[in-house]
Amino acid sequence: MPELPEVENVRRSLSQLVVGKTITHVGTDWEKILVGGQDLFDDALSGKTIKRIDRRGKYLLLRVEQQLTVVSHLRMEGKYQLVPSADTPKHRFVHVWFDFSDGSQLRYLDMRKFGRMQLCETGTVAQHVAGIAKMGPEPTAADFDAAAFYQTLKKHKKPIKSVILDQSVVAGVGNIYADETLWRAKINPEQPACTLLRQEAERLHDQIIAVLAESIALGGTSVHTFVDANGNPGGYQERLAVYGRAGQPCLVCQTPIVKIKVGQRGTHYCPHCQPLRKRKLS
Structure with a gap:
């Protein structure tokens, strides 16, 4: 999509x-x-x-x-x-x-x-x-407030990936960019949203804004059939770090990228760079 x-x-x-x-x-x-x-x-x-x-x-x-x-x-x-x-x-x-x-x-x-x-x-x-x-804020610095985002995450026990896919939380994030932003923020996609530390939530907030802006500038991601109204494909697929790279080495640590299901969605992450912890750190 x-x-x-x-x-x-x-x-x-x-x-x-x-x-x-x-x-x-x-x-x-x-x-x-x-x-x-x-x-x-x-x-x-x-x-x-x-x-x-x-x-x-x-x-x-x-x-x-x-x-x-x-x-x-x-x-x-x-x-x-x-x-x-x-x-x-x-x-x-x-x-x-x-x-x-x-x-x-x-x-x-x-x-x-x-x-x-x-x-x-x-x-x-x-x-x-x-x-x-019901749509949430646009993922821009002007519209997407980091403090409000953190407060929203505290209300959800669901995996963080499922939460950022919820269009009422933030507009426009889909499967590709959820995987990419979580990798950049070093957050496991299965991490319960309510357990994220404030600095983790802020890091994820910033990466959502950054990744989507970068993809817009490159014409989007063409991993399936996407082209714009001129018939031009996007270019962000050349920068994908985890999405579609199951079994390939992480660009940071060389650990093989893993593919799992989160909320029935195919999900890619690095088990070394994105470790899962069940509880909030004290």
């Missing part, structure tokens, strides 16, 4: 391609992707111009004139692509398309058809999209 850095790079690339374009028609061959149906989208968006594209966590927010917002979640495999003409042959995974007045067409591709788009009045998105209503 695209995580925050990947969605941010889709936002940036898509903004360059479609902001200022006027929609003339919305089509689909898999109506379930469009919450409320094709007619709702076509009637509401035809004749409207895309003003900007924002992001909240892993959600794309396409802001359209007259205070309309298309909330788009890519889920596992969703991608956007702009083609110069509606006559361009469609890939079999194209399931939604937006025709523009200049003849070009924005296409949404989704092999698994898990992605969803929801139409809301701008300013009421959180009232209609539960995932956004």
Whole structure:
């Protein structure tokens, strides 16, 4: 699933391609992707111009004139692509398309058809999209408070990895970046969140901000099929220290990276650099 850095790079690339374009028609061959149906989208968006594209966590927010917002979640495999003409042959995974007045067409591709788009009045998105209503702070120095993060961790007995995957705790962290930030912070993914020391929580907080920012700058991580709206893959996969490296030596201590399951999620860590302790140190 695209995580925050990947969605941010889709936002940036898509903004360059479609902001200022006027929609003339919305089509689909898999109506379930469009919450409320094709007619709702076509009637509401035809004749409207895309003003900007924002992001909240892993959600794309396409802001359209007259205070309309298309909330788009890519889920596992969703991608956007702009083609110069509606006559361009469609890939079999194209399931939604937006025709523009200049003849070009924005296409949404989704092999698994898990992605969803929801139409809301701008300013009421959180009232209609539960995932956004409950979402925690963005992982930036301005929004993500270290002290508040530590207090939140003290309330959870679950493994720390499961907690930072909870989008109500911090927005946008998924499986890849959870593994990477925990390795950088030298914290075992199974460590109960409530047992973290303040300095450990602060270290993890800082690494969440740093790792996601680095990945955004490199275009995200392409370990599966991710590409941005221009078709460009990310580059952060070249920096992965533990994710996808089971059996390979740790970049710090040379101990083989181990893969386990935490909360049903494949999890990579270094048993030497990230030792598990059951109790909080006195």
